[in-house]
Amino acid sequence: MVDISTVSIVIASASVVAGIVYYAFQIRHQTKMRQTDLVTRLSSDFSTSRRFLEAFVDTYEVEFKDYSDFVKRYGRPISKNQVPMSFMIMGNFFEQIGVLFRNKLIDASLISQLFPISPMWEKMKPLAEGMRKEYHQPELWEWFEYLYNEMKKREQKGVGNG
Numbered sequence: 001m002v003d004i005s006t007v008s009i010v011i012a013s014a015s016v017v018a019g020i021v022y023y024a025f026q027i028r029h030q031t032k033m034r035q036t037d038l039v040t041r042l043s044s045d046f047s048t049s050r051r052f053l054e055a056f057v058d059t060y061e062v063e064f065k066d067y068s069d070f071v072k073r074y075g076r077p078i079s080k081n082q083v084p085m086s087f088m089i090m091g092n093f094f095e096q097i098g099v100l101f102r103n104k105l106i107d108a109s110l111i112s113q114l115f116p117i118s119p120m121w122e123k124m125k126p127l128a129e130g131m132r133k134e135y136h137q138p139e140l141w142e143w144f145e146y147l148y149n150e151m152k153k154r155e156q157k158g159v160g161n162g
Contacts, residue, residue, distance in 0.1 A: 067130020098143030
């Protein structure tokens with residue numbers, strides 16, 4: 001026959017296990033909520049801030065063949081000129097997204113649904129490569145490039161935006 005102390009031990013153990021499972025789900029939920037909040041704030045800045053919208057449009061509208069052509073048409077990349085400044089704003093913004101992604105603080109599917117990673121990197125790549133050489137900074141926008149490469153891998157694997 002089972003005595004009362006055995007039953008109480010089983011009940012206590014089951015309660016501890018249930019508490020651990022509940023706590024694990026809560027931590028997972030809180031992590032997702034923080035991640036969603038972070039991406040929502042970043043997306044809001046990107047899509048509603050006049051400064052970001054102007055920088056985005058500038059970046060998309062300019063035409064150039066390579067780094068030297070960019071410098072000839074728009075000036076040095078690190079300057080107060082409008083177009084180079086817009087490229088710096090976009091590059092630095094996407095660099096931050098890349099760092100957050102690399103450190104698993106934001107989810108790839110959220111990024112791919114909210115931000116134009118591939119077209120932006122493809123437009124900015126010649127500028128990034130030229131600046132890396134000219135300013136002897138091979139790590140310039142490395143996390144933006146990392147993010148682009150990871151998003152391309154997802155596309156090739158057929159991982160959608162969801």
